[in-house]
Amino acid sequence: xxxxxxxxxxxxxxxxxxxxxxxxxxxxxxxxxxxxxxxxxxxxxxxxxxxxxxxxxxxxxxxxxxxxxxxxxxxxxxxxxxxxxxxxxxxxxxxxxxxxxxxxxxxxxxxxxxxxxxxxxxxxxxxxxxxxxxxxxxxxxxxxxxxxxxxxxxxxxxxxxxxxxxxxxxxxxxxxxxxxxxxxxxxxxxxxxxxxxxxxxxxxxxxxxxxxxxxxxxxxxxxxxxxxxxxxxxxxxxxxxxxxxxxxxxxxxxxxxxxxxxxxxxxxxxxxxxxxxxxxxxxxxxxxxxxxxxxxxxxxxxxxxxxxxxxxxxxxxxxxxxxxxxxxxxxxxxxxxxxxxxx
Amino acid sequence: xxxxxxxxxxxxxxxxxxxxxxxxxxxxxxxxxxxxxxxxxxxxxxxxxxxxxxxxxxxxxxxxxxxxxxxxxxxxxxxxxxxxxxxxxxxxxxxxxxxxxxxxxxxxxxxxxxxxxxxxxxxxxxxxxxxxxxxxxxxxxxxxxxxxxxxxxxxxxxxxxxxxxxxxxxxxxxxxxxxxxxxxxxxxxxxxxxxxxxxxxxxxxxxxxxxxxxxxxxxxxxxxxxxxxxxxxxxxxxxxxxxxxxxxxxxxxxxxxxxxxxxxxxxxxxxxxxxxxxxxxxxxxxxxxxxxxxxxxxxxxxxxxxxxxxxxxxxxxxxxxxxxxxxxxxxxxxxxxxxxxxx
DNA sequence: CTGAAAGCGCTAACAA
DNA sequence: TTGTTAGCGCTTTCAG
Numbered sequence: 001x002x003x004x005x006x007x008x009x010x011x012x013x014x015x016x017x018x019x020x021x022x023x024x025x026x027x028x029x030x031x032x033x034x035x036x037x038x039x040x041x042x043x044x045x046x047x048x049x050x051x052x053x054x055x056x057x058x059x060x061x062x063x064x065x066x067x068x069x070x071x072x073x074x075x076x077x078x079x080x081x082x083x084x085x086x087x088x089x090x091x092x093x094x095x096x097x098x099x100x101x102x103x104x105x106x107x108x109x110x111x112x113x114x115x116x117x118x119x120x121x122x123x124x125x126x127x128x129x130x131x132x133x134x135x136x137x138x139x140x141x142x143x144x145x146x147x148x149x150x151x152x153x154x155x156x157x158x159x160x161x162x163x164x165x166x167x168x169x170x171x172x173x174x175x176x177x178x179x180x181x182x183x184x185x186x187x188x189x190x191x192x193x194x195x196x197x198x199x200x201x202x203x204x205x206x207x208x209x210x211x212x213x214x215x216x217x218x219x220x221x222x223x224x225x226x227x228x229x230x231x232x233x234x235x236x237x238x239x240x241x242x243x244x245x246x247x248x249x250x251x252x253x254x255x256x257x258x259x260x261x262x263x264x265x266x267x268x269x270x271x272x273x274x275x276x277x278x279x280x281x282x283x284x285x286x287x288x289x290x291x292x293x294x295x296x297x298x299x300x301x302x303x304x305x306x307x308x309x310x311x312x313x314x315x316x317x318x319x320x321x322x323x324x325x326x327x328x329x330x331x332x333x334x335x336x337x338x339x340x341x342x343x
Numbered sequence: 344x345x346x347x348x349x350x351x352x353x354x355x356x357x358x359x360x361x362x363x364x365x366x367x368x369x370x371x372x373x374x375x376x377x378x379x380x381x382x383x384x385x386x387x388x389x390x391x392x393x394x395x396x397x398x399x400x401x402x403x404x405x406x407x408x409x410x411x412x413x414x415x416x417x418x419x420x421x422x423x424x425x426x427x428x429x430x431x432x433x434x435x436x437x438x439x440x441x442x443x444x445x446x447x448x449x450x451x452x453x454x455x456x457x458x459x460x461x462x463x464x465x466x467x468x469x470x471x472x473x474x475x476x477x478x479x480x481x482x483x484x485x486x487x488x489x490x491x492x493x494x495x496x497x498x499x500x501x502x503x504x505x506x507x508x509x510x511x512x513x514x515x516x517x518x519x520x521x522x523x524x525x526x527x528x529x530x531x532x533x534x535x536x537x538x539x540x541x542x543x544x545x546x547x548x549x550x551x552x553x554x555x556x557x558x559x560x561x562x563x564x565x566x567x568x569x570x571x572x573x574x575x576x577x578x579x580x581x582x583x584x585x586x587x588x589x590x591x592x593x594x595x596x597x598x599x600x601x602x603x604x605x606x607x608x609x610x611x612x613x614x615x616x617x618x619x620x621x622x623x624x625x626x627x628x629x630x631x632x633x634x635x636x637x638x639x640x641x642x643x644x645x646x647x648x649x650x651x652x653x654x655x656x657x658x659x660x661x662x663x664x665x666x667x668x669x670x671x672x673x674x675x676x677x678x679x680x681x682x683x684x685x686x
Numbered sequence: 687c688t689g690a691a692a693g694c695g696c697t698a699a700c701a702a
Numbered sequence: 703t704t705g706t707t708a709g710c711g712c713t714t715t716c717a718g
Contacts, residue, residue, distance in 0.1 A: 007494045009695055020705045025697060033703060050490065052462040056399040056408075057695030060710045067442065067463070076428035076631070076648070078421060085419035088445050097442045097459055099410065102431050116440055119395040120410070147393065151350045233631070262635045269637065288419070288576070292605050294612065294637025305419070352711060363689045368713060378687060400711030403694045689718075694711105701706070 008049045017045040028053065059121060067097045068312060069117030069125040073105045077232075077259060078287040079304060083128050083158065086308025094316065096123065103129050105197070105231070107137040114141055114148075124154035124315035128308070130202035131161030137199070138162045149319070156315035158307055160201040166323055168311045171330035172202055172284075175300040176209025178332040179254055179282040182298070184217050187341035188252040188280060191224045194239040194264060195256045196231025203231065206256045206284060231256070236263025251279060251341045258283040258290050261297055265337065276339035286333055295336035303328055351392045360388040371396070402464055410440045411655060412460030416448045416472040420575075420602060421630040422647060426471050426501065429651025437659065439466070446472050448540070448574070450480040457484055457491075467497035467658040471651070473545035474504030480542070481505045492662070499658035501650055503544040509666055511654045514673035515545055515627075518643040519552025521675040522597055522625040525641070527560050530684035531595040531623060534567045537582040537607060538599045539574025546574065549599045549627060574599070579606025594622060594684045601626040601633050604640055608680065619682035629676055638679035646671055 014024035019042060026034045027042035028051075034042075059065045070087050072080035084100060091098045099122060101113035110129065117125050125148070132138055142163050145155050155165035160172075183191055193210060196203045211221045227243050229235035236255050240263065244250065255261035261283030268275050275281055275295055283290065286301035307328055314324055357367035362385060369377045370385035371394075377385075402408045413430050415423035427443060434441045442465060446453035453472065460468050468491070475481055485506045488498050498508035503515075526534055536553060539546040554564045570586050572578035579598050583606065587593065598604035604626030611618050618624055618638055626633065629644035650671055657667055 007490070010697095011695075021696080022698085022706075023704055026704090029697085035703060038703085050487065052458055054403070054695055055463045056402040057710090058697075059399040060397070060403055060712090061695075061697040062710060074428065075418070075431060076421075076425050078419075078424070081421070081424035082419050084443070085417065085445075088418060088443060092445060097444065097463060099440050099442050100427070100431060101440065102428075102435060115395060120398045120440060144393070147350075233635075262632065266635050289605065289632045289636075292576075292609050292636060293632075353713095354711075364712080365690075365714080366688055369688090372713085374713095376687065381687085397711055400694090401713075403696090404711075404713040405694065687718105690716090692713105692715085694713090697708105697710090699706105699708085702704085 008051045010051070010053065013042065013046045013049060013051050016049065017042045065121060065123045066095060067099055067120065067122050068315070069099045069101065069120070069122040071101050071103050071110060071113050071117070071125070071127045071129060073103055073129040075100060075102065078289070079257065079259070079285055080128060082287070082304035083308035086305035087126060087312045090309045090312045105129065105200075107132055107141070111141045111144065114144055118144065118148050118153065122153070124156065124312070126308075126311045126315055127155070127157040127161065127163065128311070130159050130200040131157070131163070132199050133201055133204050134199060135162040154315045154319060156311045158311050160205060164323065166314045167325050168307050168314065169325060169327045170202075170302050170307065171328055172205035173209040173212065175284050175302065175330045176206035176256070177213040178209070178300050178330065179284060179298070180210045180213035181216070182332055182334065183252045183254065183280060183282060183338065184213060186280065186338060189219070189341070190247070190250045191252045191254060192243045192247060192250040193224055193226040193254045193256070194236055194243065194260050195226055195228050196235065196260070198228050200231065203228075203256055210254065225250075231260065233259050233263040233266070236260030237267045238263075240264045240267040252338070253279060253281050255281065255283045258285040258287045258297065258299055261299065262289075262293065265293055265295075265297070275337055278342060280338040280341070282338050290333075291335065293337070298335045298338040299333055301331045301333050351394045353394070353396065356385065356389045356392060356394050359392065360385045408464050408466050409438060410442055410463065410465050411658070412442045412444065412463065412465040412468040414444050414446050414453060414456050414460070414468070414470045414472060416446055418443060418445065421632070422600065422602070422628055423471060425630070425647035426651035429648035430469060430655045433652045433655045448472065448543075450475055450484070454484045454487065457487055461487065461491050461496065465496070467499070467655070469651075469654045469658055470498070470500040470504065470506065471654070473502045473543040474500070474506070475542050476544055476547050477542060478505040497658045497662060499654045501654050503548060507666065509657045510668050511650050511657065512668060512670045513545075513645050513650060514671055515548035516552035516555065518627050518645065518673045519549035519599070520556040521552070521643050521673065522627060522641070523553045523556035524559070525675055525677065526595045526597065526623060526625060526681065527556060529623065529681060532562070532684070533590070533593045534595045534597060535586045535590060535593040536567055536569040536597045536599070537579055537586065537603050538569055538571050539578065539603070541571050543574065546571075546599055553597065568593075574603065576602050576606040576609070579603030580610045583607045583610040595681070596622060596624050598624065598626045601628040601630045601640065601642055604642065605636065608636055608638075608640070618680055621685060623681040623684070625681050633676075634678065636680075641678045641681040642676055644674040644676050
């Protein structure tokens with residue numbers, strides 16, 4: 001790290017301005033108890049010297065910290081990139097900086113990253129990756145985060161986690177139900193579901209939504225093939241191949257996120273299968289490019305950027321006795337990738 | 344920030360282990376001068392107490408910060424998200440954490456973010472956003488970064504910046520030349536260029552490549568309309584409209600990044616213009632979705648993830664007397680959005 | 687091999 | 703209104 005020899009310190013500013021470091025500190029922090037004239041002078045001197053307070057010293061001394069942590073599965077995934085964008089903007093607005101870590105969809109890595117963030121004494125931690133259906137997988141993370149909160153740390157999660165913290169809850173079940181209902185309304189009955197790992201609550205919840213919509217039409221989940229693969233483009237790609245091999249008569253494919261849906265469309269196109277003429281395709285999330293695919297993708301919009309904003313805003317609020325919970329909205333976006341079931 | 348009362352400190356570990364804090368520190372840091380037996384015991388006690396060193400105290404005392412900074416224009420842009428992914432992975436591999444800031448394509452904001460990162464005493468700073476053609480716009484940033492480097496900080500930039508630092512240089516000019524040559528080879532002569540803000544070096548360099556390729560065919564930049572709009576999907580969208588209004592006879596459109604190209608394709612599709620039948624479209628970057636658009640996008644691949652990896656790796660190496668420079672490769676990826684010029 | 691003690695730069699009582 | 707001073711938790715000489 002920088003051998004801070006030579007980086008101007010508060011003491012240097014104080015000396016140059018001819019005041020004590022206490023006065024300098026107050027002036028720079030804009031705190032009470034300094035004559036405006038002196039304060040202005042100090043600020044000017046500091047500016048002239050290019051003084052920037054050492055965040056570590058400030059934090060250690062009990063001043064406000066200034067960083068928050070964000071854990072995503074993978075920032076290259078547009079879903080998380082959009083959430084991150086929201087988090088970063090809210091943070092910047094409040095003079096905070098964001099540390100981003102990858103959990104790589106692995107609970108052990110997630111735990112490790114949580115520990116890292118805690119070591120950095122971030123003011124708050126936002127866990128944006130999906131939760132896990134098995135509580136044991138997050139038990140240790142929960143213990144660590146609970147301890148963190150007991151010492152004054154703030155935590156917010158996005159999604160359904162087995163973590164004791166405030167939460168932003170995407171309408172996953174409603175989203176799953178919405179696409180399914182849409183397809184059913186179009187007359188589809190032979191529907192295939194491409195799902196991510198069953199261990200993710202996001203996947204489980206969306207499937208629950210699918211089931212609910214099916215039941216409203218007198219069907220059950222047993223009537224539709226559900227394939228669990230990676231929650232990525234490749235998962236959608238490979239899954240389509242397998243699903244169609246086993247069920248060549250499917251007329252619609254639901255991908256439980258847009259990344260998978262993109263893989264589905266790609267696979268279908270390379271096979272020359274008309275969409276939606278022969279098979280309709282729908283996703284969930286409404287990532288930015290969904291509208292630009294061809295055919296444009298029917299999906300359910302989840303407000304990712306806003307979810308990031310909400311999560312950090314929530315985390316930064318004074319804690320309440322009870323955990324807060326905030327549901328997102330969702331909106332079915334019908335585009336060109338879905339159409340009536342072929343006769 | 345966490346009222347660290349109750350978060351175990353080194354002193355607590357030392358007390359519990361029955362040693363001095365100096366010994367505890369050495370043991371935990373794996374430093375010389377402690378009997379292996381004692382060291383092991385201390386580590387065990389620390390683990391048992393869930394002890395995690397306070398990064399701020401450690402940094403203040405002269406240890407390494409273990410965080411690096413990354414400045415991108417906007418993380419929601421896939422180009423930067425992919426770079427960030429590379430940076431984060433390399434960082435994680437070395438036990439470092441990454442602070443990400445948005446510069447929003449504004450030099451003043453960039454300067455502010457650089458200051459912020461320096462205040463955080465990050466070990467290194469990676470500036471991933473494009474540079475500016477006007478040196479004055481980055482003069483202050485350069486001064487600040489130079490001072491940072493003089494105090495031991497490390498800096499690497501991606502792109503052509505007026506900043507004194509190691510640099511990863513995307514083959515922007517070659518990329519611009521490659522798409523242009525490709526289109527010319529297909530017989531196109533009435534080519535329109537959709538460019539981002541002229542003030543960005545990325546844009547300037549890619550245009551220079553376009554010019555070079557044109558000249559190789561006995562043409563010049565004056566023979567093709569160049570429109571400067573936003574370096575985003577919307578820029579491509581709006582730009583297409585304007586360019587076609589003024590030059591209805593164009594047979595090919597070069598967008599200087601894929602985000603714009605996506606906007607171009609979208610606009611063309613909504614107008615019912617056949618691509619590439621009537622107009623060919625090409626981009627630059629090869630973001631992940633380029634292959635999944637319809638028609639799939641002809642573009643030039645720049646290894647974004649790898650660029651992120653290279654930049655941080657470079658920044659983390661011991662500094663050399665001369666600035667390092669590393670060029671990326673590039674590869675023309677011909678897909679379905681380009682075809683022979685209509686007769 | 688181990689411990690005591692002096693800071694790192696800043697904030698926040700407490701004095702003046 | 704301003705200055706003095708005691709830490710914040712850790713690393714690192716310097717003694718023992």
